[in-house]
Amino acid sequence: MPSDQRIKLAPLGFFTAALTLFIIHLCWLIASSQGFIDWCNPYWADCVSISKTGRNGIAYFFFKGGIISACVLQGMIWQLCRYWLLSLGTKKGGALPYLGWAAAVALIIYTLSLGHSGDTFRLLRRFGVILYIGLSYICFISVESGLLQSHLKSAGKAMLIYSKGLLAVALFSLVLDAAMGDEYDRIENxxxxxxxxLLNLQLFWLAALWRYNGAHITVASRN
Structure with a gap:
């Protein structure tokens, strides 16, 4: 007889969002305690970049292992989002698997280039993080566009407003960079x-929506 097993998607979403934030803050704590970086508030001026927290000591291994694992999970998230949107009756998001895995690869490139000096590795880090953020943003927009065509339209609208706010923050940082010159270096990190x-907060939001909607995958077998 056939046997079906349902696996809820929400826990995967929550874990993936939490993993990235946990790893970067853990590495900040370890690097600070080991003296590789100065104690400071990373969300304020005159502190370190995210990448610098994982360049030395034990934090180096935590950063690479944790972030690469998160990359794989995020790629899976976007793959599953494609099927989720189909189950909601919308054909939007057809490129999600490709964009999502491309974003994951970009972040892996960024992560693997940490701890190496030289212009080439610096370029890889910059290319990787910009591509990751850009593609992840497009993935969120794709999901939100799909939700607008489903019974979760109100959630899609709210998430789309959030995405626009996130874009406004990014553009504001570019304006400050142009206006402040070298002084911007103090707040860039x-x-x-x-x-x-904020990007990961949106991933938490997606996971909460999965839980609300009861999103799941079904594993079936025939005895």
């Missing part, structure tokens, strides 16, 4: 921390 935090 803080914007990086805030943007990544």
């Amino acid at each position: 803080a914007f990086e921390w805030w943007l990544l935090g």
Whole structure:
């Protein structure tokens, strides 16, 4: 007889969102306690970049292992989002699996280039993080566009407003960069921390929506 097993998607979403934030803050704590970086508030001026927390000591291994694991999980999230949208009756988000895995690969490139000096690795880090944030943002927009065509339309509208706010923060940072010149270096890292935090907050939101909607996958077997 056939046997079906339902696996809820919400726990995967919550774990994935929490993992990235946990790892970067853990590495900040370890690197600070081991003296590789100065004690400071990463969400304020004159502190360190996210990448610097994982360049030395034990934090180096936690950062690489944790972030690469999060990359794989995020790729799975976007793959599952495609099927979830289909189950909601919308054909939006057809490119989600490709964009999602491309974002994951970009972040892996960024992570693997940490701890290495030289212009090439610096370029890889910059390319990786910009591509990751950009593609992840497009993935969220794709999901939200799909939700607008489903019975979860109100949630899609709210998430879309949030995404626009996130874009406004990113554009504001560029305006400050142009206006402040070298002084912007004092707050550049803080914007990086805030943007990544806000991006992951949206992933928590997606997981909460999965829980509300009862999103799941079914594993079936025939005895």
